[in-house]
Amino acid sequence: DADVTQTPRNRITKTGKRIMLECSQTKGHDRMYWYRQDPGLGLRLIYYSFDVKDINKGEISDGYSVSRQAQAKFSLSLESAIPNQTALYFCATSDLELGKDTQYFGPGTRLTVL
Amino acid sequence: DAKTTQPTSMDCAEGRAANLPCNHSTISGNEYVYWYRQIHSQGPQYIIHGLKNNETNEMASLIITEDRKSSTLILPHATLRDTAVYYCIVRVANRQLTFGSGTQLTVLP
Secondary structure (H helix, E strand, O other), rough: OOOOEEEEEEEEOOOOOOOEOOOOOOOOOEEEEEEEOOOOOEEEEEEEEOOOOEEEEEOOOOOOOOOOEEEOOEEEEEEOOHHHHHHEEEEEEEEHHHHOOOEEEEEEEEEEEO | OOOOEOOOOEEOOOOOEEEEEEEEOOOOEEEEEEEEOOOOOOOOEEEEOOOOOOOOHHHHHHOOOOOOHHHHHHEEEOOOHOEEEEEEEEEEOOOOOOOOOOEEEEOOO
């Protein structure tokens, strides 16, 4: 969905490096999410934010941090990347006011940590 | 949130209806049934959701049994582009989505 964009789309980095993944949305949604997906598995929630002043840990937040710079922007940081953080990362948004709380996902960022 | 059970994989002939089952025997009264799909390594896509009644939209139909312990997603005329992993998720509204392993649907020409 072009309304949710992620940068970069692909990134290769080395162990110990700090990495930031960025997510932007033009849907005007208040809620934003970061997930990771490992091969053959479903998505797991890392962090989520219900508005600019709200940040919540998800299922697997260790080793990650986030920043909600504005309603439209939600960044995920790996402070010191390690190989088992190699995965596909998805950002998503949702708006409860739509009455469905449906999540809309970005195209994903493929991260490889060597 | 209630746990769901889906078959690992299914095949369907192009042009035929694809019926994807999901068991959620521990579902509680305020939990919705959501379906998403993920086409190879793309972001998941919302398909449909329901609480008690059957639902239909432009993509699919959702049939929920009267006891709500199982449901079926129906793609009425499957195309090759419907090949994807389909996730059945049961959750209370406003709670986070929990993705299981889903069903790999392969539409065959």
